[in-house]
Amino acid sequence: MKPHYLIPYEPEADFSKPLLDIPPMAANRLFQRLAAIYGEMIAQVHMPELIRLIRVHHAYKPDELIEAEKFFDTGQRFSEKDIVLITYGDLLRSEGRTPLSALGGFLETMRRRAPVFNTLHILPFFPYTSDRGFSVTDYRSVDPKLGSWMDIEEIGSTYRLMFDAVFNHISSKSQAFQEMLAGNMDYWDFAISFRSQDELTEEQRSLLRRPRTSDILTRFHSIEGPIWVWTTFSPDQIDLNYYNPRVLLTVVDTLLHYVRKGADMVRLDAATYMWREPGTTSASLEKTHNLVKLFREVLDLAAPGVVLVTETNVPHEENVSYFGNGNDEAQMVYNFALPPLVLHAFYRQDASYLTEWAASLVYPSSTTTFLNILDTHDGVGLMGVASILPVEEIDFLVKTAQEHGAFVSFRAAKAAEVPYEINTTWYSALNLEDSRETVEFQVQRYVASRSIALALRGIPGIYFHGLIGSRNDLELALETKVKRDVNRGFVNEKDLYREIIKPSSKLNLIRHHLIRLLEIRGSRKVFHPNAQQIVMNVDPAIFALLKISPDKTQRLIAMTNVSENPQELAIPVAQYGLPDMDWYDLSTGRGYTGREGVLSLTMQPYDVFWLVPLMELELQDTP
Numbered sequence: 001m002k003p004h005y006l007i008p009y010e011p012e013a014d015f016s017k018p019l020l021d022i023p024p025m026a027a028n029r030l031f032q033r034l035a036a037i038y039g040e041m042i043a044q045v046h047m048p049e050l051i052r053l054i055r056v057h058h059a060y061k062p063d064e065l066i067e068a069e070k071f072f073d074t075g076q077r078f079s080e081k082d083i084v085l086i087t088y089g090d091l092l093r094s095e096g097r098t099p100l101s102a103l104g105g106f107l108e109t110m111r112r113r114a115p116v117f118n119t120l121h122i123l124p125f126f127p128y129t130s131d132r133g134f135s136v137t138d139y140r141s142v143d144p145k146l147g148s149w150m151d152i153e154e155i156g157s158t159y160r161l162m163f164d165a166v167f168n169h170i171s172s173k174s175q176a177f178q179e180m181l182a183g184n185m186d187y188w189d190f191a192i193s194f195r196s197q198d199e200l201t202e203e204q205r206s207l208l209r210r211p212r213t214s215d216i217l218t219r220f221h222s223i224e225g226p227i228w229v230w231t232t233f234s235p236d237q238i239d240l241n242y243y244n245p246r247v248l249l250t251v252v253d254t255l256l257h258y259v260r261k262g263a264d265m266v267r268l269d270a271a272t273y274m275w276r277e278p279g280t281t282s283a284s285l286e287k288t289h290n291l292v293k294l295f296r297e298v299l300d301l302a303a304p305g306v307v308l309v310t311e312t313n314v315p316h317e318e319n320v321s322y323f324g325n326g327n328d329e330a331q332m333v334y335n336f337a338l339p340p341l342v343l344h345a346f347y348r349q350d351a352s353y354l355t356e357w358a359a360s361l362v363y364p365s366s367t368t369t370f371l372n373i374l375d376t377h378d379g380v381g382l383m384g385v386a387s388i389l390p391v392e393e394i395d396f397l398v399k400t401a402q403e404h405g406a407f408v409s410f411r412a413a414k415a416a417e418v419p420y421e422i423n424t425t426w427y428s429a430l431n432l433e434d435s436r437e438t439v440e441f442q443v444q445r446y447v448a449s450r451s452i453a454l455a456l457r458g459i460p461g462i463y464f465h466g467l468i469g470s471r472n473d474l475e476l477a478l479e480t481k482v483k484r485d486v487n488r489g490f491v492n493e494k495d496l497y498r499e500i501i502k503p504s505s506k507l508n509l510i511r512h513h514l515i516r517l518l519e520i521r522g523s524r525k526v527f528h529p530n531a532q533q534i535v536m537n538v539d540p541a542i543f544a545l546l547k548i549s550p551d552k553t554q555r556l557i558a559m560t561n562v563s564e565n566p567q568e569l570a571i572p573v574a575q576y577g578l579p580d581m582d583w584y585d586l587s588t589g590r591g592y593t594g595r596e597g598v599l600s601l602t603m604q605p606y607d608v609f610w611l612v613p614l615m616e617l618e619l620q621d622t623p
Helices: 024-038 040-058 063-070 099-113 149-156 175-181 202-207 245-260 286-302 316-323 338-348 352-360 391-403 426-430 439-455 464-468 474-480 483-487 493-501 506-523 614-621
Strands: 084-087 119-122 160-165 169-171 217-222 225-230 237-239 263-268 307-310 332-334 369-373 407-412 417-423 459-463 532-539 542-548 555-561 567-571 582-585 591-595 598-603 608-613
Touching (some): 099 149, 119 263, 225 237, 245 263, 263 286, 417 483, 439 555, 464 506, 474 483, 493 506, 608 614
Parallel strands (some): 084 459
Antiparallel strands (some): 217 225, 567 598
């Protein structure tokens, strides 16, 4: 039987088949989610429409998919083979082909040479007016400059797909907002608006927690005169008004449309700010969590195999709250504390903060996991470490990144503007442009940093520019005056393939060393997201993990030297319940022997060791 995510929906609904039978307990849970947002009276009015949307969605399912979902095990939703490639649909430019078609060609080449990615996150590929896709004008169309739904479906026939659900805001040029301005009563409160900007008082504004420094209200001219509209991110990004149940139902309809179009994972962009309430921070409010829980309930009924992912660039404790109780909110949460902690470890050449934080990580259930990213299309967020790194260490992190050519974006705070994110490519963040270091040494440092995200429990995600080791595109950022564009430059297809095959080029070296680690990761059960993980406090310069596969048949010690100096190590393996035995490093092919409860070895600058017991390796290789 095919996996559910490889079975496409029918192009049309078939209402001759029985309607989806929703058990009373499931219907009651759905109603309670709706009532937690709007109260029972309003929930009773809109519950029938919510049920109708779910049943319509079910009518698009072929029998093969319905049968496959019956056998779907949520505990096996993720595996060690899950590695996510993150990209814009138009990063790769080609002559004679649409960007999405060129992307598909690159993925096919990757799959033939090194089939390490099984999941593709295409950042917003819808028509838009600003913010590189995050100001959507039409949620249901593919931007014709990128390609078509046929291109998306073609890629989805091989890869699991993650879609962006930009459900926090819409473009000011979208039909819904333009109809609202025109006085169409069907859209009269799709956005939060005021007749005067003074209706949101200075005191209320001071309480807001936002990722931007622009004014929270933007003036527009409507048919009834000027109005001031809530705009968390920019004047072109109009916040959706979830106080209006019709907005929620429209969003649910769109969510299910994405699933029918091939979304196996749905990323809730900027989920933190979905519910706004004057007099509060309007960040991660209880009703925001209730919205996420309702989306989860809808997907559990309509498409149980689809993963809900929250993108919440906030302090770590708040970020992980979007797991809910482990069974009622997101199945996957972006691990936003990881990138700044890894960068800090390499800048200080000391992994102490990273080690202490990793030892504190909690995984709420066997059906939830982290998306372990280092670089994103925005850069390196800082909110995740707000409660982990001291202020002076965050300042050091920012200053050092700036010395590497990074920009810094700020957010509004009560007293002043504070750093919100570092805008840089990951390669430039680690390697100075004018360094006298060899390319081989810089690539070694680069791959060492990425090894941490590959080894840590969870699922790794690699941004396209991180995969190919791009440097900062300062020219593009200066041209557009958008700091984030430093990490959003376009890549010429011919130049990319030329550099890949060029001996000893940076890209060739990255491809060789990084892809090797990715291949190992995908073949070892110790990297399953539910594998046991013990953080080993070996040495300040070493980040080390002991990993044990869910079935207890595999063990692995993953170690990364975050410093430019050799490290002589005596690892007390007996302390971790490991007997004296021979060890084999999967990454280098070297062997080591433990004696009297200690494993002694030397790690050269930026070495990565993935050590497995030789006897386990021999048993697994025996027919």
